[in-house]
Amino acid sequence: MKTRDRIIHAALALFNEHGEPNVTTNHIAADLGISPGNLYYHFRNKEQIIHCIFDQYAIDLKVSFEPVDVAEAIEASLLRYLDAVFLLMWRYRFFYANLPDILRRDAALQNKYLAVQTQLQVNISQIMINFRDAGLLALADVDLKVLADTLKLVASSWISYQTTQVAGAKITQTVIYHGVQQMLNIVRPLATELGQQRVTTLQHYYLEQEQQYLEQQQKITNSEL
Amino acid sequence: MKTRDRIIHAALALFNEHGEPNVTTNHIAADLGISPGNLYYHFRNKEQIIHCIFDQYAIDLKVSFEPVDVAEAIEASLLRYLDAVFLLMWRYRFFYANLPDILRRDAALQNKYLAVQTQLQVNISQIMINFRDAGLLALADVDLKVLADTLKLVASSWISYQTTQVAGAKITQTVIYHGVQQMLNIVRPLATELGQQRVTTLQHYYLEQEQQYLEQQQKITNSEL
DNA sequence: GTCTATACACTGATAGAC
């Protein structure tokens, strides 16, 4: 792998592990066993590294939220949406953990972020509308918008919120699975009877996913003994 | 006012104005026209200042959320709760804007915060239960808990979330009023018909409050011309 | 209580040799 890519890769891992504000360019260089000078040969500054990571995030997001195929089943689209939310939250968790800070420091990045978010808002609203048209939700337009906004807020804030609510607050996949469950919990009481069934099915699915993840972690722990 | 108190006061104002991470002890001292050394005579470090501000916050919170009088009308308790949420979010907005960061740096503060939050959680759940017992909400226990959690998350994350979603993102009372409206919007579709009426009444009330605030701002702007 | 001066640690960033 090229040094430039290795830097991006290491930076993402370190940011996720220790939090972006705690990771300096010196740390990144040290982690890779290269000199700070070398890092600055490849990047003008730390912000530029974050920009590159964000660009990758934006691409991942775009791919995950490709316009919904009309033929695609409603549940499939919601599943795909939630899977994407989960994956992105996990892969770029440092970002979700420090969003306000990172964006405040960098107006250019904030603009990029807003553009991405606007598109996301459109997509999530469309999913809600499809959901209603399929008779799974029975909500007025206003309430549908409120729901979409709430879900977006929960998705955006979940990791950050969890770090404040739990003491040692290490971000694990379990934390994120609980976020997905919370989102489904919010939708459920607003759904029609049919919709509630579908939501419950999804919740069981994610409960299983979480279970599998935990068992896998257990195996790893055991094999280390 | 004693210098110590003046420091706390100035620090809170500067934190709210510029964001806690952007305000150094030097800034605080300069703002008061005292020397940095003098500031450090009164406080061991910046963290201690934040601790003092937090203690004040905790007291304000405790006062606002005194156990609900059984005789108190349901709407009155909700109104009191929302007014308190609004006032605290406004008075200590720097805290809501940077919670994860501030708590991560200071384990002692996080413990204080968790203790306060636990109590808050109990109170908000009780309000929900009262709300249901009065026939304003028709929700199962599980859904009631989800609702309480969601409202707490929205309240905690609102300011921080708004700073990411809007470009220049200055925190104004309007932003916070919108947060209160969003909370009520979340409750409304879950309420009984009677409950929806009450929620709508509250929403009108806060819309008026916001309007009054805006008119007042307008007056100030005009008088400056 | 308050000031001036300064030490200390650390980050981001650059210059110039190899």
Add this chain to the structure above:
DNA sequence: GTCTATCAGTGTATAGAC
């Protein structure tokens, strides 16, 4: 492309005079 060396800037915190 990569390294060593180093600088300027900044923020926290302390020492000692007044």
